[in-house]
Amino acid sequence: MNTLALSHEILMSIEKPARYIGHEINSVRKDPTKVDVRFAMCFPDVYEIGMSHLGIQIIYDMLNRRDDVFCERVYSPWLDLDAIMREKGIPLFALESQTPVKEFDFLGITIQYEMCYTNILQILDLSGIPICAKDRTESDPIVIGGGPCTYNPEPLADFFDLFYIGEGETEYYHLIDLYKKNQRDGGSRKDFLEKAAAVPGMYVPSLYDVLYHPDGTIMEMRPNHPNAPEKVRRQVVVDVTDTFYPEAPVVPYIKATQDRVVLEIQRGCIRGCRFCQAGQVYRPVRERDVEMLKSCAAAMLANTGHEEISLSSLSSSDYSSLKELTYYLIDVCREKRVNISLPSLRIDAFSLDVMSKVQDVRKGSMTFAPEAGSQRMRDVINKGLTEEDILNGAMEAFRGGWQKVKLYFMLGLPGETEEDIRGIAYLSDAIARQYYSIPKEQRNGRCAITASASFFVPKPFTPLQWAPMSDYKTYMDKAHIVNDCMKEQLNRKSIRFQWHDAKTTILEGVLARGDRRLCRVIYDAYRAGCLYDAWTEYFDYDKWMRAFDANGIDISFYTTRKRELDERFPWDFIDIGVTKQFLQREWKRSLAGETTPNCRAQCSGCGASVYGGGVCYESKD
Amino acid sequence: MKVRIKFTKTGPMQYVGHLDLLRYFQKAFRRAGVDIAYSSGYRPHQIVSFASPLGIGLTSEGEYMDAQFVTVDDSQTMIDRLNAVMAEGIRITQFLVLDEKERNAMASVAGADYRVTVRQGYYELVDFSDFCGEFLRQDAIFVTKKTKKGEKDEDIRPYIYEMRGTAEGLYLLLCAGSSHNLKPETVMEAFCAFLHMPYETFGFRIHRLDTYLQDDPDDITTLRPLGAVGHEAKTDHYETKE
Missing domain, CATH: 3.30.70.580 (Pseudouridine synthase I, catalytic domain, N-terminal subdomain)
Structure with a gap:
């Protein structure tokens, strides 16, 4: 069998060789010589993570519907194979054809989290594509980035030819057509990029110059080509029902993180939690029609053979046909012996009924995300959840037979006091007290409450984008305050508290709100050996810090510095629909501890209505 | 059913x-x-x-x-x-x-047979089939087996039911199952040692032909697919x- 890029010897020397063999069920086979455009779609992390991502499956399906395009998949080689490829000079290949990525027309990379940035450089490097866009030639693929991190693409500006800002369903066909036309006309790579800059949602970083104030903040971001717009408008699929959805997603041989059918029920969120980037950048909320979802679910289960289906969206409880869809799926799945994995739902009679139908109450756990310990802090972040809601919800769950509760909190929120921090322990204990208020004979032993805290990272396009971060020691001190306070609680034996290390938080914070000057740092960190930074065991904070030092960059400029209300941010050239004025209003309300109602309760005039659809135009009954 | x-x-x-x-x-x-x-x-x-x-x-x-x-x-x-x-x-x-x-x-698994061929680039000048008879005529073929407690020598000769040269390479019929599961790799490693040749982990292409049950545990002629x-x-x- 010579259809694999890697030799038998190599495949037998590495972990999980099935990551690299392609040929999966529903993977697309085309003759690469018989298409006009070859597109390599990459998730820059290991196969099992990348294969769990719905977005790639959507675009893969969408592009492969065209006979003139062959879209293939690429994932990061794990460290064992990485070493072998470098040693033996084996170029990175795409899974379907097992041929080198360098031969493709496009390399599309989805950028899901900041901690994958060095993995992007690994992909380029192993492919034999110059890491910096300016060094690429006519024989290199066009490197295009997409995904949530492109809402501030600036720290990656040097490495990409093009960023696609927004949802992939809208403009890819135009871009492909433009590429084909440019090829036919004998146009160069530069010609294509200049034309692409005029396509809605496309950002060609080389066509912009950035000027800085003496204090290091941005003075101006100036297009240097007439095709490059001052503002790049985020692309939105207005009708999420009449659009692309993969009915036969690729089924991996090895167990992926999401080894199941994923049904995306809606995009966006009405809630407006002030820390949440997804809650702003996917506005307005758009629901898929329930009949479409029913038919997609049936088709996907039949085509994949998966034994589990999960619903995916932000704040799924707000999906208006959730009851109808869930009860339908419960019926269908019981008959087909398919498990349903539910998203986090608001605790009410409906969700408890559904949960008791789909999980073993004795073993399962109930998850709450209060995000902050005190009511004051929850108001600051606009988490529309009161202590009463949480305690009543927990009580309902306990009465329903659940004993395990998971709680998610954030530390390091703006204006947080020691009392707010201790609130995490008080709330955890209050939930345990609810449990023990049930008469002994009606409960089943002890309850188990697991409280986890992560550190807040301010993200672009959120009302908290102005918030300063803390330094490492302050973060860890906060975690220790909670931990000590937990030990003072009455029900300490029923509560477990765990927290993340803040080093990742700090780097994530720098990259999230960073600018173009960080490209050099990312490059140096990669050259110094940083890779798989999202994997705690491989994350090397000190190497990163040395890369900052070597470039004369003080990270406090990006983390703890106070940002003025009128500061021009690196991402301000992107127009997400939601206006900066709205975000400023929300930031002020946040500082004042004032909450803002959700989109269905009352429109707050965020600006997302410019897209002409979704919740902004729902008839108000 | x-x-x-x-x-x-x-x-x-x-x-x-x-x-x-x-x-x-x-x-x-x-x-x-x-x-x-x-x-x-x-x-x-x-x-x-x-x-x-x-x-x-x-x-x-x-x-x-x-x-x-x-x-x-x-x-x-x-x-x-x-x-x-x-x-x-x-x-x-x-x-x-x-x-x-x-x-x-x-x-019910009691045996399995294999076709073993040399992978391209390995053992180019060796014709293994010439030596099968000699290899099998040994009274015992000891291999070192790693166990939980350490290493142990084991005689695999009784579990090699058949081994001979064919047009493509070698044919092996070996004992399989829960009591004595003899891997074809183990046999090839012992064969290489017998021939005073280094054992190349990737040197052989091993293809299982069939898996067998055995009606009479004392009589290997009763092996059936x-x-x-x-x-x-x-x-x-x-x-x-x-």
């Missing part, structure tokens, strides 16, 4: 491990829409087991699995339906219904019996 399925595992599928192959089949049965039986409980699962796990990197045309079905169509229809949803490298070649009294595949015990399913014969 108990069903025995014979299949191949070749090409890219040789790099898919045993547990992943099990998951692969569970999904394949769902895609094919066949009426396989499920366990009861919150997480119902298919009742499926393999005869003899094949190591990663080995290919085979003689793999077996047992599964419980509720209803079946005739064997050819079942084979066609399953093959319509198989990945490249997996082909269903037999679909047999077993008597309820029949021992399951895993418990695992697929010899079932019978073809016929449509109207096997409706659900409540």
Whole structure:
């Protein structure tokens, strides 16, 4: 069998060789010589993570519907194979054809989290594509980035030819057509990029110059080509029902993180939690029609053979046909012996009924995300959840037979006091007290409450984008305050508290709100050996810090510095629909501890209505 | 009803491990829409087991699995339906219904035979088939086996039932199963040692031909393929019996 890029010897020397063999069920086979455009779609992390991502499956399906395009998949080689490829000079290949990525027309990379940035450089490097866009030639693929991190693409500006800002369903066909036309006309790579800059949602970083104030903040971001717009408008699929959805997603041989059918029920969120980037950048909320979802679910289960289906969206409880869809799926799945994995739902009679139908109450756990310990802090972040809601919800769950509760909190929120921090322990204990208020004979032993805290990272396009971060020691001190306070609680034996290390938080914070000057740092960190930074065991904070030092960059400029209300941010050239004025209003309300109602309760005039659809135009009954 | 399925595992599928192959089949049965039986409980699962796990990197045309079905169509229809949803490298070649009294595949495995060929670039000047007779004429063939407590010498000669040269390479018939599972790699390693040659881990292409049960445990001439015990399913014969 010579259809694999890697030799038998190599495949037998590495972990999980099935990551690299392609040929999966529903993977697309085309003759690469018989298409006009070859597109390599990459998730820059290991196969099992990348294969769990719905977005790639959507675009893969969408592009492969065209006979003139062959879209293939690429994932990061794990460290064992990485070493072998470098040693033996084996170029990175795409899974379907097992041929080198360098031969493709496009390399599309989805950028899901900041901690994958060095993995992007690994992909380029192993492919034999110059890491910096300016060094690429006519024989290199066009490197295009997409995904949530492109809402501030600036720290990656040097490495990409093009960023696609927004949802992939809208403009890819135009871009492909433009590429084909440019090829036919004998146009160069530069010609294509200049034309692409005029396509809605496309950002060609080389066509912009950035000027800085003496204090290091941005003075101006100036297009240097007439095709490059001052503002790049985020692309939105207005009708999420009449659009692309993969009915036969690729089924991996090895167990992926999401080894199941994923049904995306809606995009966006009405809630407006002030820390949440997804809650702003996917506005307005758009629901898929329930009949479409029913038919997609049936088709996907039949085509994949998966034994589990999960619903995916932000704040799924707000999906208006959730009851109808869930009860339908419960019926269908019981008959087909398919498990349903539910998203986090608001605790009410409906969700408890559904949960008791789909999980073993004795073993399962109930998850709450209060995000902050005190009511004051929850108001600051606009988490529309009161202590009463949480305690009543927990009580309902306990009465329903659940004993395990998971709680998610954030530390390091703006204006947080020691009392707010201790609130995490008080709330955890209050939930345990609810449990023990049930008469002994009606409960089943002890309850188990697991409280986890992560550190807040301010993200672009959120009302908290102005918030300063803390330094490492302050973060860890906060975690220790909670931990000590937990030990003072009455029900300490029923509560477990765990927290993340803040080093990742700090780097994530720098990259999230960073600018173009960080490209050099990312490059140096990669050259110094940083890779798989999202994997705690491989994350090397000190190497990163040395890369900052070597470039004369003080990270406090990006983390703890106070940002003025009128500061021009690196991402301000992107127009997400939601206006900066709205975000400023929300930031002020946040500082004042004032909450803002959700989109269905009352429109707050965020600006997302410019897209002409979704919740902004729902008839108000 | 108990069903025995014979299949191949070749090409890219040789790099898919045993547990992943099990998951692969569970999904394949769902895609094919066949009426396989499920366990009861919150997480119902298919009742499926393999005869003899094949190591990663080995290919085979003689793999077996047992599964419980509720209803079946005739064997050819079942084979066609399953093959319509198989990945490249997996082909269903037999679909047999077993008597309820029949021992399951895993418990009944007693032997397996293999075709061993030299992989390109290795042992170029060696004709292994010339030395099989000499190798087998030894009274004992000791190999060092790693156990939990350390290392232990074991005589594998009794478990090599047959070994001879063929037009393509070597033919090996070895003892398999729970009591003495002799891997073809172990035999080749011992063979190389006998010939005073270094053992190349990747030097051989090993292909399983079939897997066998044994009617009389003391008589290896009673080895029969695992697929010899079932019978073809016929449509109207096997409706659900409540």
